[in-house]
Amino acid sequence: MTRISTDILISGGGVAGLTAAALFGSEGYSVLCVDPAAPVTEESAEGADLRTTAFLQPSLQVLKTAGLWDRLAPFATDLQVMRIVDAGGKIPSPRVTRNFNARDVSDLPFGWNLPNWLLRREMVRRLEDLPNVDFRPGTGTASVLTRDSAALVDLSDGTRVSARLLIGADGRNSPVREALGIGLRTMRYGQKALAFAVTHPEPHGNVSTEIHRSGGPFTLVPLPDRDGRPCSAIVWMERGPEALRLAALPEAEFNAEMTARSGAIYGPLRLETRRTVWPIISQVAHRMSGERTALIAEAAHVMPPIGAQGLNMSLADLRVLLDLCRAAPNRIGEEAMLDLYHRRRHPEVLARVTGIDLLNRASMQSAQPLRDLRAAGVASLYALKPIRKTLMRLGMGTGA
Numbered sequence: 001m002t003r004i005s006t007d008i009l010i011s012g013g014g015v016a017g018l019t020a021a022a023l024f025g026s027e028g029y030s031v032l033c034v035d036p037a038a039p040v041t042e043e044s045a046e047g048a049d050l051r052t053t054a055f056l057q058p059s060l061q062v063l064k065t066a067g068l069w070d071r072l073a074p075f076a077t078d079l080q081v082m083r084i085v086d087a088g089g090k091i092p093s094p095r096v097t098r099n100f101n102a103r104d105v106s107d108l109p110f111g112w113n114l115p116n117w118l119l120r121r122e123m124v125r126r127l128e129d130l131p132n133v134d135f136r137p138g139t140g141t142a143s144v145l146t147r148d149s150a151a152l153v154d155l156s157d158g159t160r161v162s163a164r165l166l167i168g169a170d171g172r173n174s175p176v177r178e179a180l181g182i183g184l185r186t187m188r189y190g191q192k193a194l195a196f197a198v199t200h201p202e203p204h205g206n207v208s209t210e211i212h213r214s215g216g217p218f219t220l221v222p223l224p225d226r227d228g229r230p231c232s233a234i235v236w237m238e239r240g241p242e243a244l245r246l247a248a249l250p251e252a253e254f255n256a257e258m259t260a261r262s263g264a265i266y267g268p269l270r271l272e273t274r275r276t277v278w279p280i281i282s283q284v285a286h287r288m289s290g291e292r293t294a295l296i297a298e299a300a301h302v303m304p305p306i307g308a309q310g311l312n313m314s315l316a317d318l319r320v321l322l323d324l325c326r327a328a329p330n331r332i333g334e335e336a337m338l339d340l341y342h343r344r345r346h347p348e349v350l351a352r353v354t355g356i357d358l359l360n361r362a363s364m365q366s367a368q369p370l371r372d373l374r375a376a377g378v379a380s381l382y383a384l385k386p387i388r389k390t391l392m393r394l395g396m397g398t399g400a
């Protein structure tokens with residue numbers, strides 16, 4: 001058996017794990033990152049992640065510190081306006097439309113949108129520049145034993161690793177979380193999301209639009225033009241059987257149904273990629289740390305894709321973890337540091353998961369009186385300028 005020691009072992013090389021590897025590698029720590037699956041780094045390849053991530057303002061500094069932003073910026077699309085549309089009347093056309101403009105609270109856009117497959121490509125390239133980072137796709141975490149002095153992890157290739165800090169970034173079914181016996185609360189909605197890209201005749205004008213009717217939101221997020229045509233990423237949430245029906249529709253029928261669901265705000269929509277289907281749940285781990293271990297990203301928290309919170313919360317986990325490591329670099333992974341990590345992150349994670357759960361349930365409503373109440377709620381919250389600004393700052397994660 002090969003034995004190695006490292007400062008930090010990251011279990012999971014999804015977008016969150018790869019960001020963690022680039023971040024702590026850039027800080028000079030020795031990092032080993034493992035994942036049984038190799039990252040898919042081309043849009044047209046089988047298994048490519050066709051979701052996009054809208055990085056909100058506070059995530060920018062994390063990406064810069066990780067040496068990632070210079071690589072990502074040329075591919076990013078600004079999100080200047082967040083538009084909320086209620087189309088919950090008798091016919092699916094917009095009846096309440098409100099624009100939240102980043103200009104009201106900041107000199108910068110709300111955020112920047114990038115495709116997940118491209119994030120993986122640029123992140124893997126960044127890791128190649130860092131000699132202190134060993135990224136091993138094709139190798140997974142097999143078992144975990146923790147001691148006061150280190151986490152001892154056996155990998156699937158037979159290597160035994162001793163790490164001062166183990167970061168569990170291995171997704172919603174996290175093997176690290178299970179090995180530590182950390183419990184969790186899961187909320188199910190019977191809902192799925194379709195994620196794909198479309199082109200359309202009308203420009204998006206850097207506006208991200210969330211349209212509510214029933215079944216969940218239909219969200220269009222700006223992407224760069226594609227073959228000279230305006231392009232957007234779409235996340236379309238529906239109850240499970242309806243989402244599967246839509247995913248199996250012939251393309252022409254699908255184009256017609258999604259154009260109707262969009263209220264034709266950009267004219268006829270044309271599908272440009274495969275349709276990928278994602279199960280929707282909310283989930284929170286009871287603790288975000290254990291002996292020598294920190295849980296981040298979906299290993300710690302999962303929520304419906306509303307308001308671009310998911311990965312941005314994962315980068316907030318990393319921001320806090322990095323601050324704690326900088327404050328005591330010789331004591332990383334010790335109990336006091338990890339307790340502080342849990343106490344700083346868990347209350348905010350619980351609050352955001354609860355907030356997004358409520359918004360999702362409101363968006364799913366099919367009863368007409370409840371949909372009317374939702375439309376009135378959007379209009380009246382927007383009408384009060386101080387509340388509107390507070391909501392924008394809270395959504396971005398820049399504080400109230």
Ligand SMILES: Cc1cc2nc3c(=O)[nH]c(=O)nc-3n(C[C@H](O)[C@H](O)[C@H](O)COP(=O)(O)OP(=O)(O)OC[C@H]3O[C@@H](n4cnc5c(N)ncnc54)[C@H](O)[C@@H]3O)c2cc1C
Pocket residue numbers: 011012013014015016017034035036037051052053054055139140141142169170171172175193194195235278296297298299305308309310311312313314
């Ligand atoms: C439709 C949709 C749209 C979204 N849009 C946004 C958005 O706009 N903005 C935003 O901030 N968030 C968004 N999110 C959320 C965001 O995509 C997720 O938070 C993020 O992708 C999760 O990343 P992760 O790295 O935690 O998990 P994953 O991507 O699931 O990565 C976990 C990794 O762990 C690996 N693994 C599993 N077992 C092992 C093992 N034994 N050892 C080592 N590794 C292992 C897996 O192979 C996987 O690669 C969206 C989510 C959905 C469903």
